[in-house]
Amino acid sequence: MKAYIETYGCTANMVDSSGICDAILRSGGSVVDDPGEADVIIINTCAVTQHTSRSMLKAISKYNGKRVIVAGCMASAQPEMLTGLEFAKKPGADHVAKLLGIAHDPNEIPLTMTGKTAIISISEGCMGNCSYCIVRIARGKLRSERPEKILDAVKRSVAAGATELYITSQDVGTYGMDIGIRLHELLREIIGMPGDFKIRLGMMNPFSIADIIPEMIDVFNHPKVYKFAHIPVQSGSDRILGLMGRPYTAAEYRGMVEELRGGVPGITFSTDYIVGFPTETDDDFERTKDNLRVCRPLKVNITRYSPRPGTPAAMMPDVLERIKKERSRALTALHHEVTSSFMRSCVGEHKGVLVTEPGKAGTVVARDSSYNMVVIGELLPQGKYVDVEIIDARTTYMVGKVIR
Template sequence: MKVAIETYGCTTNQADSDIMRGLLSRYFELSGVEEADVVVVNSCGVVDITERKIIRRILDLKNSGKKVVLAGCLTRISDMAVKLSDSAISPDNIDRVVDAVFASLDGGCSFIDRRVVDKSRFCRVKKRKKENAIAIISISEGCTGACSFCATKFARGRLRSFSLDGIVEEVERIVKEGYREIQLTSQDTGAYGLDKGKFMLPELLERISSVKGDFRVRVGMMNPQHAVKILDDLINAFSSEKIYKFLHIPVQSGDNSVLQHMNRGHTVEDYVEVVEAFRKSFDDVLVSTDIIVGYPAETEDAFWKSYELLRETRPDIVNITRFSPRKGTPAAKCRDIPGWIKKERSRKLTELVREIGLENNRRFLGKRLKVLVTKKGKDNTVLARTNSYRAVITQGNVGEFRDVEITDCRFNYLKGRPAESKQ
């Protein structure tokens, strides 16, 4: 029997798919969706538009005669998605994916009970698609927060940090396999270890940095309230050559009253302190943040505070999301802002972000930079990353480190040509 996996959403889902792919390969032939008898849909439930897209996809697959196993966040967020599927497995039940596939052929079943599973113990069964030089490792699941707008908490639950030794063992294994970029992912990397009584991210990064080999590590999203508490230790850990100087720190709003209504647990000042400390410590830091526009408590004045915050702190990447009420969350009970206002605010922020991104990238024109080639691009090009994780379109071989001269740029990437070797 042939089984395929379709993955939606974040890098955590991609890491979960690697585990399920390895488990399924022991019993079934892995294939593309067209040839598959059963399709595992690893779903995302961050916004309602994604939920609707996945539900339509489930219907299409069913109409084409395929069995569908629903995995990912929608198993605990969307009753409709679960009902339409033949079987369902929640994120903390992915080790039961084989049973779910067999059950989909015989009446179906749902594995969505709450469990504590240390996913680092699956490092030896993971089956990655060897398409590039990138490997993803989950370091924890769930979070310590209770954001008023977030439905992911329903799916992922409270924080469970995975074994530090197990994570390091997986890093050692994948470096030996030839992967050169390691992406550490979770719902909040800064909270790693808090369920065990202490902040452990700096220690984890130091342990990973001691692993032999030439590789780079991208640390995933961390919330400001945790980053600010471990700032000195965090910067010391990031000082390793093996850690990209990449900081994904979502502020969500530039207005403290909105942040309080969101129940974010941090202030604008926390965000600014972390960003400024990183920029003082390193020659180049790529700063990424998230902004929600049109949140119910966002007044016109609050929106412009977000605008000014971006203009003053000049992040390189801003993920702009129009507020979307999620069933069961406190924010869904609030009066929503008209869609045209959200769209206009999003447009204004997007224009600003593109302007800032272009100005930031122009600083690198004519410079010589060391990059790691991570994946193939279009038209015989490759995607490479600088030490701060800036994207560079150039030529080269996947997995190699090389020097490039920056010749051009856009707001979201650099262009470079291979540099001549220094004599």
């Protein structure tokens, strides 16, 4: 059997695709780069927004006449859109393997490498009850991997040359709540393992880490961990947060950011905002802009709300698309003001950085200890640590020159 795998969406899907690939290879099959050579096309889908779902259908339609298996979140949460198609009822390698008639070993986290970065999924599902989210329908309740299984994946990743470990799941902060361990305890074990690597933590919801902030401060201050926290707020309006099913207030979120900033000098924040949530008013949106001004995250994901089938928010009165676009543009402009100001303030500084990926022609991308992006205008090997002087700044990144 020759299979071609096309992956969309988040890092969890990338790990799932690696598991599918492993199962195929262990069965004696092969995974090819050219869909024209394949006996079966596996499309690992995302369904996070309405636009994404439409894009998935377009991607699937490219392969009419081939055997196509649809996997991932769209197959799980929106099977009614896949009438007449072969699809896996749940995300993950197990369900695709069954459709292919092959075995899959669930006792090992698949090795998922992008250059020198290893993506390690530590859990599946979440404990949230957000009114707009289709991913929780697709991925289900929290199921954490055992620590020894994760540590084995770390060991194999480092042995394969990984210098950066991206710890991921639907909500990293909930890790272990179902098996009697917490995230900071797992991270301390990973930090203690041999190897020269940096840990980047994936998204943590505010409500999942609110009770372990002091422990997380201790973890973030370790030199093996990027001082980078992705904590989505979604809205600066308490009224909208309530409608979203987000169990915290804007003030509580700001307090968490302030506590982390106070305990972890130089920490960088990433956050997510949904604009145009049902019934969002101009005043609600102004509160979101205030949140961005006060919290000053340097990485921001802005999504225009779109109703997802099966979610409570889909039954709420929607906001005009024109207003969503206006608010998205305004929030993006404000975000760029914040980030460009910070990047300019770093010009002249000397930083130690880790080269993580190729850049545009003749450049590489590196990360400083707070995961800020530094573009270097020469070709350096991935995984190399260098010292640079920041000589220029752009809206969302710095430009560095290697110090000889």
